[in-house]
Amino acid sequence: MRDLLTLVAKDLRLQAKTGELLASIFIYSLLVVLILSLASAPVHGNMREGIHVIASTLWVALAFAGVVGATRVIEIERRDDCLKSLRLAGVSPSILYLAKTTTNAILLAGIQFLTVPVTFVFDDATTFAIVPRLAFVLFLGIAGFSAVGTVMAAISTRAGGRESLLSILILPLLVPVLLGGIEATKTLLAEGAFLNPNSIFWLKLLVVYDIVFLAVASLVFEYLIEE
Amino acid sequence: MIHWATIVTPLTRIGLTVQDSESDAAKWPRGFGYMVAAYAVVWLILMAYFWALSRRARRINDRLDTLLSDEKVKPAGR
Amino acid sequence: MKALFRSVGIPILSILFALDIWMIFFYAPMEKELQASQKIFYFHVAAAMTAFLAFTVAFVCGIGWYVRKREVWDDVQVASVEVGLVFSAIVLATGPIWARTAWNTWWTWDPRLVTMTILFLCYVGYLVVRASLSGDARKNACAAMAILFGINIPITWLSIQWWRTIHPDIGGLPGTRLEPKMRIAFWFSVLLFILLFIPLVAIRSRMERAAKALRALHRERLFGGTE
Amino acid sequence: MAPLLLAEGVGKDFDERPVLDGVDLALESGRTVAVLGPNGSGKTTLAHILALLLRPTRGHVSFEGRAVPRDPSVVRRRIGFVSHQPGLYLDFSPLENLAFFGRLYRVADVASRSKELLERFGLWRFREEPVRIFSRGMTQRLILARALLHDPALLLFDEPFTGLDTPGERLLLETLDLERRAGKAIFLITHDVRIAHAAATEGIVLAASRVRRRFKTDEIGVDTLEAMYRDALQEAGCATA
Numbered sequence: 001m002r003d004l005l006t007l008v009a010k011d012l013r014l015q016a017k018t019g020e021l022l023a024s025i026f027i028y029s030l031l032v033v034l035i036l037s038l039a040s041a042p043v044h045g046n047m048r049e050g051i052h053v054i055a056s057t058l059w060v061a062l063a064f065a066g067v068v069g070a071t072r073v074i075e076i077e078r079r080d081d082c083l084k085s086l087r088l089a090g091v092s093p094s095i096l097y098l099a100k101t102t103t104n105a106i107l108l109a110g111i112q113f114l115t116v117p118v119t120f121v122f123d124d125a126t127t128f129a130i131v132p133r134l135a136f137v138l139f140l141g142i143a144g145f146s147a148v149g150t151v152m153a154a155i156s157t158r159a160g161g162r163e164s165l166l167s168i169l170i171l172p173l174l175v176p177v178l179l180g181g182i183e184a185t186k187t188l189l190a191e192g193a194f195l196n197p198n199s200i201f202w203l204k205l206l207v208v209y210d211i212v213f214l215a216v217a218s219l220v221f222e223y224l225i226e227e
Numbered sequence: 228m229i230h231w232a233t234i235v236t237p238l239t240r241i242g243l244t245v246q247d248s249e250s251d252a253a254k255w256p257r258g259f260g261y262m263v264a265a266y267a268v269v270w271l272i273l274m275a276y277f278w279a280l281s282r283r284a285r286r287i288n289d290r291l292d293t294l295l296s297d298e299k300v301k302p303a304g305r
Numbered sequence: 306m307k308a309l310f311r312s313v314g315i316p317i318l319s320i321l322f323a324l325d326i327w328m329i330f331f332y333a334p335m336e337k338e339l340q341a342s343q344k345i346f347y348f349h350v351a352a353a354m355t356a357f358l359a360f361t362v363a364f365v366c367g368i369g370w371y372v373r374k375r376e377v378w379d380d381v382q383v384a385s386v387e388v389g390l391v392f393s394a395i396v397l398a399t400g401p402i403w404a405r406t407a408w409n410t411w412w413t414w415d416p417r418l419v420t421m422t423i424l425f426l427c428y429v430g431y432l433v434v435r436a437s438l439s440g441d442a443r444k445n446a447c448a449a450m451a452i453l454f455g456i457n458i459p460i461t462w463l464s465i466q467w468w469r470t471i472h473p474d475i476g477g478l479p480g481t482r483l484e485p486k487m488r489i490a491f492w493f494s495v496l497l498f499i500l501l502f503i504p505l506v507a508i509r510s511r512m513e514r515a516a517k518a519l520r521a522l523h524r525e526r527l528f529g530g531t532e
Numbered sequence: 533m534a535p536l537l538l539a540e541g542v543g544k545d546f547d548e549r550p551v552l553d554g555v556d557l558a559l560e561s562g563r564t565v566a567v568l569g570p571n572g573s574g575k576t577t578l579a580h581i582l583a584l585l586l587r588p589t590r591g592h593v594s595f596e597g598r599a600v601p602r603d604p605s606v607v608r609r610r611i612g613f614v615s616h617q618p619g620l621y622l623d624f625s626p627l628e629n630l631a632f633f634g635r636l637y638r639v640a641d642v643a644s645r646s647k648e649l650l651e652r653f654g655l656w657r658f659r660e661e662p663v664r665i666f667s668r669g670m671t672q673r674l675i676l677a678r679a680l681l682h683d684p685a686l687l688l689f690d691e692p693f694t695g696l697d698t699p700g701e702r703l704l705l706e707t708l709d710l711e712r713r714a715g716k717a718i719f720l721i722t723h724d725v726r727i728a729h730a731a732a733t734e735g736i737v738l739a740a741s742r743v744r745r746r747f748k749t750d751e752i753g754v755d756t757l758e759a760m761y762r763d764a765l766q767e768a769g770c771a772t773a
Binding site for chain 2: 326344345349352388391394395398399402403405406501505508509512515516518522523
Binding site for chain 3: 216
């Protein structure tokens with residue numbers, strides 16, 4: 001537990017020092033939001049369609065940011081053999097996995113914190129009362145993306161591939177999260193709450209998915225960082 | 228939604244009712260051509276995989292043969 | 306093994322397949338609503354079940370590799386992933402053909418179709434990553450993928466119950482609600498597909514073993530002596 | 533007394549091909565064991581096994597007379613490892629790097645320990661600069677400082693002389709001597725016969741994944757060792773380095 005905090009603090013400090021990662025992912029997701037909003041501009045004005053656009057824009061931006069972020073967060077350790085130093089220092093693999101996932105999630109949350117308002121402005125969201133609930137859904141999505149992204153990035157960086165290889169690994173795996181997240185966001189935007197059983201179901205699915213992947217991945221991670 | 232309902236309703240009864248063999252045996256049953264195509268596709272996929280498998284096996288064998296014959300030329304090539 | 310399969314297995318399987326085709330088209334009665342288009346069901350569902358079986362075998366092999374690091378787990382794993390992909394390809398190819406006759410469209414964004422496609426893409430990713438790794442790193446990464454992707458198998462299987470779907474739900478275990486003659490033809494098809502699956506996996510995993518031996522031999526030549 | 537670290541019949545396969553086979557080795561406090569060997573002889577694999585980073589395919593390793601547990605992280609903390617790769621965060625300064633690793637190693641007073649080491653290796657002036665701008669030699673000295681940070685009982689050096697200039701080399705040799713006198717067990721990988729002779733008390737020659745010779749440096753001269761090394765390589769069928 002102490003190691004976990006040390007590792008996360010180290011990662012965040014490293015990010016604060018360089019700043020390059022957060023900035024580049026932020027610009028990247030901003031562009032995704034911009035392009036998606038632009039591409040669906042003609043259907044604006046229609047309330048239903050507007051909801052559609054906001055929900056999918058948020059989640060697609062999250063998906064792209066998740067792929068880039070996961071690769072970078074793992075690469076910090078792969079570069080210059082830092083991984084070996086960590087293993088020598090007796091950091092247990094599951095702690096390392098949880099630390100990397102946490103860092104990843106914090107980064108993604110930071111980016112969403114910046115992207116969501118922009119999306120709201122671009123796509124004329126009418127209500128801001130839903131923000132806490134929206135944050136909850138997005139948090140579930142972020143957890144899923146970090147959990148799967150971290151473990152798959154450990155595989156793809158090992159295989160010498162970068163974002164392209166990672167995206168073919170994690171995007172299919174995360175389609176349930178994306179589908180669930182978009183559906184839940186849509187009902188939230190339309191009704192302002194998770195009232196109907198449909199969205200409750202989606203939230204349940206997201207929670208179960210996150211927990212299962214977090215558990216399995218933290219067990220498997222050990223073998224992915226072995227030499 | 229209406230579109231959806233029209234499709235689903237007949238499907239819920241799949242496999243429960245059997246057509247009378249006499250009623251309209253004269254003309255081809257609906258979708259027969261598609262089915263023939265479907266089974267042809269299955270056959271093609273399987274054959275393609277068989278072919279790929281045997282090709283790969285042959286390549287491995289060939290390379291193994293080459294390596295082993297090399298050894299005879301320069302024994303214990305250290 | 307391979308010679309045996311070629312001399313005895315292929316003729317027997319061919320005869321059985323011919324018999325199966327006869328059963329499907331002539332023995333099993335014509336369905337009232339869908340007429341001939343229901344005939345796809347025998348191969349489509351059988352192939353889907355075999356594909357699920359194959360990916361489950363890969364999942365088990367992934368765990369097996371971590372528990373006992375024997376090469377055979379890795380060999381059988383890649384073999385069943387590959388054969389599973391072939392069967393999924395059959396599912397994905399026959400599906401649209403049937404959909405054209407029944408739904409009057411080649412493709413709909415139905416959850417069952419989407420999740421099956423996702424499953425297919427996941428394992429394509431598996432093969433891509435496998436190709437770009439070597440040694441223990443490859444075996445560890447592949448086992449991890451087989452396990453993580455394996456989590457998606459039940460999601461795909463249950464997707465017809467979870468989502469509102471237009472895909473026929475054959476009620477839990479397929480074939481339980483069928484007319485007797487249809488049921489016989491159906492289970493015969495399933496049995497036949499599994500009968501085809503087993504020797505394919507056996508052959509493919511022996512091939513993997515041979516390829517590994519070849520690579521070891523090759524490297525030995527390259528370095529001269531043991532190193 | 534049992535040696536600090538004992539390897540018996542250790543071997544490792546990659547792709548079912550042995551890269552290391554039947555290595556017996558004992559590392560004892562106050563002794564320096566050198567490993568001489570050409571590229572690809574399995575030296576680094578051996579170092580990783582001794583650092584408990586790799587599990588051997590055959591044979592077993594014991595630390596302080598006890599078999600290495602399945603989760604070796606606690607035992608690993610008693611080992612210091614120096615390789616020619618940094619294993620440091622280049623965007624951090626030396627102080628930040630040492631503070632981070634100090635916390636992981638649970639070093640009681642990181643600040644004063646870091647100061648002591650950085651002064652010893654002549655890096656105190658650069659304590660706040662990012663490691664990225666360091667020269668090869670400076671980085672290597674920081675790696676050394678990091679490896680000594682937690683005062684490990686066993687020190688493993690994997691080709692530590694790569695990229696060092698003459699003063700750096702002298703500093704490293706002095707450090708090796710000092711640490712050995714302080715009662716550490718030291719394991720040193722090199723392909724330089726001269727350095728092996730100067731720094732080690734004893735050693736092995738590793739070629740084509742097996743131990744070919746064993747020697748004690750106080751019994752033979754540099755020239756004899758050189759000749760022995762060449763013989764061993766020839767015998768193992770390796771091109772002379």
